[in-house]
Amino acid sequence: MTDNARFTQPDSSATVSSQHYWLMKNEPDEYSIDHALAAPDQLMGWNGVRNYQARNFMRDDMQAGDGVLYWHSSCAEPGIYGIARIAGNLRVDASQFDPADPYYDPKSPPDKPRWLMLDVQALRKTRPLLIAELREQPELSNMRVLQKGNRLSITPVSQTEWECIIGLLEGC
Template sequence: MNYWLFKSEPDAFSIDDLANRTNQTEHWDGIRNYQARNFLRDKVQQGDQVFIYHSSCKNVGIAGLAEVVKAAYPDHTQFDPESNYYDPKSDPENPRWFMVDVKFVAKFKQILSLKNIKSMPEITELGLVKKGHRLSIMPVTKAEFEHLLAHCEQ
């Protein structure tokens, strides 16, 4: 099993939105960064655990937990001219962009803030705490996942 942090702007899609979906499941679409795409396409697998991180908002931080329930498949929004994520250069025979399906696991009582995460001496490998790291999909080590999860559940 792998561990991940997926960023989302809560006004676009939040942990509450995931919790309120049918079967509490939704596809994670719209990833348009090649490194993040490579993680989704090549590394993220069914059963992986995912922190849902709210970004670009008043309360930035880890808001909840999800599980990957379907591994990578082509992101259909790349082919839809009406979508904000349309990519006219993407070819259905050789898709450029991928998505996974995630299922709601938990919403934390309070958001674990970026400020608190950065203050934890045990958190050193997570891209979130590294300068200039802006990926929307990033791996989390097992040790850091367990440490962060323990703080989220307090």
């Protein structure tokens, strides 16, 4: 199910120019920004998404070149630890079919797979931008990741939120 029309080769640019922005969560002991930066071409297949809304963002809205805030979750200090971009290559997440994989889904048949993945390219590590600092910014008051009960692994980020965060990171 590779969608070659949406795949673009990643460039080596350290900047993101895009009209869409995302926050993508990953556990640092599984795949931190350091792991991503050390990967060949700094690319990783973003797999293991098991929420329909997050999957639909990947399938319907994410485009190669979109900016990504790389969030470390389920750790002592959750927050933004890097900048990445969507590199494309939307495809079926094979982990859903492997009973030995933690992301195995016995209800997902191979002829009608439920779960997708795509490639994300790490661009740079940033200083940790933690929840407390994000909450201090009025421009970020509506940011989904800061809302009570939000557990989605992928959320949209507005252009205003993106610009505020980039400004915070460049100001250090």
